[in-house]
Amino acid sequence: MSARPDVATAATSVAAAGTVAAVETVTAESADPCCAAPLPVLGRDVTVPLVTGGEVTYAALDYAASAPALQRVWDDVAAYAPYYGSVHRGAGYLSQLSTDLFENSRVTVAEFLDCRPGDQVVFTRSTTDSLNLLAATLPADCQVFVFETEHHASLLPWRDARVTYLNAPRTPEQAVATLERALADRDPYGPALVCVTGASNVTGELWPVKELAAAAHAHGARIVLDAAQLAPHHPVSVQELDVDWIAFSGHKLYAPFGSGVLAGRADWLRDSEPYLAGGGASRKVARRADGGVDVEWHTTAARHEAGSPNVIGVYSIASACKALTEAGFDSLVERERHLIAKVREGLAEVPEVRVLSLFGDDAPRVGVISFVVEGWNSSHFAAALSAEYGIGVRDGLFCAHPLVRTLLGSDPQDPGECGAPEAAPGERSEVGVPPAEGWGRSLNAIRVSFGAGTPDEHVERFVGAVKELVRDGARWKYRTEDGRCVPDRG
Numbered sequence: 001m002s003a004r005p006d007v008a009t010a011a012t013s014v015a016a017a018g019t020v021a022a023v024e025t026v027t028a029e030s031a032d033p034c035c036a037a038p039l040p041v042l043g044r045d046v047t048v049p050l051v052t053g054g055e056v057t058y059a060a061l062d063y064a065a066s067a068p069a070l071q072r073v074w075d076d077v078a079a080y081a082p083y084y085g086s087v088h089r090g091a092g093y094l095s096q097l098s099t100d101l102f103e104n105s106r107v108t109v110a111e112f113l114d115c116r117p118g119d120q121v122v123f124t125r126s127t128t129d130s131l132n133l134l135a136a137t138l139p140a141d142c143q144v145f146v147f148e149t150e151h152h153a154s155l156l157p158w159r160d161a162r163v164t165y166l167n168a169p170r171t172p173e174q175a176v177a178t179l180e181r182a183l184a185d186r187d188p189y190g191p192a193l194v195c196v197t198g199a200s201n202v203t204g205e206l207w208p209v210k211e212l213a214a215a216a217h218a219h220g221a222r223i224v225l226d227a228a229q230l231a232p233h234h235p236v237s238v239q240e241l242d243v244d245w246i247a248f249s250g251h252k253l254y255a256p257f258g259s260g261v262l263a264g265r266a267d268w269l270r271d272s273e274p275y276l277a278g279g280g281a282s283r284k285v286a287r288r289a290d291g292g293v294d295v296e297w298h299t300t301a302a303r304h305e306a307g308s309p310n311v312i313g314v315y316s317i318a319s320a321c322k323a324l325t326e327a328g329f330d331s332l333v334e335r336e337r338h339l340i341a342k343v344r345e346g347l348a349e350v351p352e353v354r355v356l357s358l359f360g361d362d363a364p365r366v367g368v369i370s371f372v373v374e375g376w377n378s379s380h381f382a383a384a385l386s387a388e389y390g391i392g393v394r395d396g397l398f399c400a401h402p403l404v405r406t407l408l409g410s411d412p413q414d415p416g417e418c419g420a421p422e423a424a425p426g427e428r429s430e431v432g433v434p435p436a437e438g439w440g441r442s443l444n445a446i447r448v449s450f451g452a453g454t455p456d457e458h459v460e461r462f463v464g465a466v467k468e469l470v471r472d473g474a475r476w477k478y479r480t481e482d483g484r485c486v487p488d489r490g
Helices: 004-016 019-029 069-081 095-113 127-136 174-186 209-218 268-273 311-327 329-348 378-389 401-408 456-472
Strands: 047-049 053-057 118-125 143-147 162-166 192-197 221-226 245-249 262-264 282-287 291-298 353-354 368-373 394-396 447-450 478-481 483-486
Touching: 004 483, 069 095, 069 311, 069 378, 095 118, 095 262, 095 311, 118 311, 127 221, 127 245, 127 262, 143 174, 162 174, 162 245, 174 192, 174 221, 192 209, 209 221, 221 378, 311 329, 329 353, 329 368, 368 378, 368 456, 378 394, 378 447, 378 456, 378 478, 378 483, 401 447
Parallel strands: 143 162, 143 192, 192 221, 221 245
Antiparallel strands: 047 053, 118 262, 245 262, 282 291, 353 368, 368 447, 394 447, 478 483
16 A cells, blocks of 8 residues: 555554553453453553442443454554654655554554445544434435434434434344335435434444445435444454444544544445545646635545544554454353353342343343433432442433333433432432432433453442442432532542
8 A cells, every 4th residue: 555665664553552461461351251351441440449448450341332442453553653744745754654653543444344345434523423424315305214213323323414314123033024024115206214222322222224325226326334232242244244334432442532434335434525525635736727726635534534633543443343353253252151141140139220222131232231220310310330349331312212111111301311310419328228209209210331351350349339229228428510420528
């Protein structure tokens, strides 16, 4: 891809820095997948204070929001940082090296996703940005079909299209049948796009993506896969799933720095106006005699990457893709199943806990589990897990309001929003008992999520904490402050 062997050699050396120890660690610890150690991540030794006194190692169990960065990714980025330079248009050595790393990262991501020849890999800010980009490329009169179960990143970008929202299915088979009926009944029969998640950010359940793709194509539609929750946990193949596009975020794939990916078919991307207008997207700009400007846009992925790109963010995604591939998804998936079983078995021993699910207990899933606790406000419960046990989880509606409301059996107009309890300001809970009926009642849920960097101790501590809180109540008073449930410190 580069005619500059000295630069290419330097780029390869930078990319290889810090990887030998990581590969050796993964290889040595992965002989037995069930007993394999977690991948090293940043923050694994961070300690946090407890309101009850002392400190404890922080248990990061909110991977579905943002996963901690792999140590391997951080080391690779640190090795590259001194060589950082502007990409594509610089004549200097560091600019050429950075350009090579940037474009080689595109190749790495394409290989990670098993893209087809001719597919484009466009770097964005996030999954949300990727799907908004795709929404901007839709052909005229395109209809979009999306289940109400989607994350808002997949549910909301289609503002300029005709959108059909499909009801939440209760089985994978029902999902396929629902989509087939909707596509067959569309009027007029023109271009169409289906948007579907690979794994729910609320229940963790895997969706029948390959079957949905077949249904879409059978009815002349295309399909985009929101792989934000799938790609960090399972191998994702564009060709095997037969999807037209895939979108995912780096910050959920153990890579920081605010980068994302949209990968897939080039035609809609090539035929639309650039997502952003500016340098990098333009190939040629000339003044006209009438005083206006003529622009010739790139037809490659650069068409939708105007401005100076997030080179470090892009490189961190490529590093994460390599690290997960080298670790081996078979081992990662098997170990995660082991953790999922621990959590689900532990929660099943608490009658007051109800785990949320669309497809039932036997549905395959990733390490994302949401639940409610009878008699508890979810924000209060999550605050107690953090303040008294050093466990970080998420509470709220998880930017999937329609899905959570459906799972909780609530009316769409009932109160409740992401992470905000309904308690009056200053209202307090009692020590030693669950909140009184009516205190901070909300329609929110609690979500625990984990992945390749999660030690067994973290999930074991979580299960033990849930049992203690339900049995004994909180050991501290809590109050509502700025829409959040926080420890009452006086």
